[in-house]
Amino acid sequence: xxxxxxxxxxxxxxxxxxxxxxxxxxxxxxxxxxxxxxxxxxxxxxxxxxxxxxxxxxxxxxxxxxxxxxxxxxxxxxxxxxxxxxxxxxxxxxxxxxxxxxxxxxxxxxxxxxxxxxxxxxxxxxxxxxxxxxxxxxxxxxxxxxxxxxxxxxxxxxxxxxxxxxxxxxxxxxxxxxxxxxxxxxxxxxxxxxxxxxxxxxxxxxxxxxxxxxxxxx
Numbered sequence: 001x002x003x004x005x006x007x008x009x010x011x012x013x014x015x016x017x018x019x020x021x022x023x024x025x026x027x028x029x030x031x032x033x034x035x036x037x038x039x040x041x042x043x044x045x046x047x048x049x050x051x052x053x054x055x056x057x058x059x060x061x062x063x064x065x066x067x068x069x070x071x072x073x074x075x076x077x078x079x080x081x082x083x084x085x086x087x088x089x090x091x092x093x094x095x096x097x098x099x100x101x102x103x104x105x106x107x108x109x110x111x112x113x114x115x116x117x118x119x120x121x122x123x124x125x126x127x128x129x130x131x132x133x134x135x136x137x138x139x140x141x142x143x144x145x146x147x148x149x150x151x152x153x154x155x156x157x158x159x160x161x162x163x164x165x166x167x168x169x170x171x172x173x174x175x176x177x178x179x180x181x182x183x184x185x186x187x188x189x190x191x192x193x194x195x196x197x198x199x200x201x202x203x204x205x206x207x208x209x210x211x212x213x214x215x216x217x218x
Contacts, residue, residue: 083130
């Protein structure tokens with residue numbers, strides 16, 4: 001489980017992170033530049049401060065232009081996993097190589113409108129694929145059930161590769177949707193609003209983990 005701090009209390013961010021440490025695998029850091037997506041979240045300097053202070057390993061999701069130039073910087077700053085968007089990259093092969101050379105897991109994300117088959121030749125070099133189940137840019141959106149066939153296609157493609165490549169979903173993940181995503185083949189889950197709007201974020205994460213495990217197709 002990867003709680004997103006997009007919907008956490010920004011005035012008490014590190015306390016908010018502490019609330020999910022016991023029930024999380026990675027902390028999902030949504031980096032938006034107000035160019036690639038119509039929202040701004042964290043500058044590089046703010047991101048580095050979060051990475052350095054977090055008790056959880058950080059999964060940095062870059063929703064930015066020019067990830068080919070910037071993605072490896074997040075890896076060098078200590079992010080455990082760095083995800084960039086296929087739509088923003090002019091040389092994804094090279095960017096994947098840079099991220100991995102800098103010591104992080106390399107991942108690529110696709111928006112809802114981007115066909116999964118475009119990633120096919122990149123898959124052997126990746127550590128994770130992220131299927132967006134909302135349009136990137138804002139938290140609190142509804143899960144797009146029409147993305148389930150894309151998740152299923154991704155799982156089938158990853159089964160053909162003799163490496164442990166995670167399949168992550170991000171957007172609208174909640175107690176109502178996580179079972180469907182898990183049954184389609186996802187094995188890594190980003191949850192933001194559902195976690196931080198719950199009375200106990202840690203307990204919500206455990207509930208989500210149980211539902212994902214019970215319905216897992218992996």
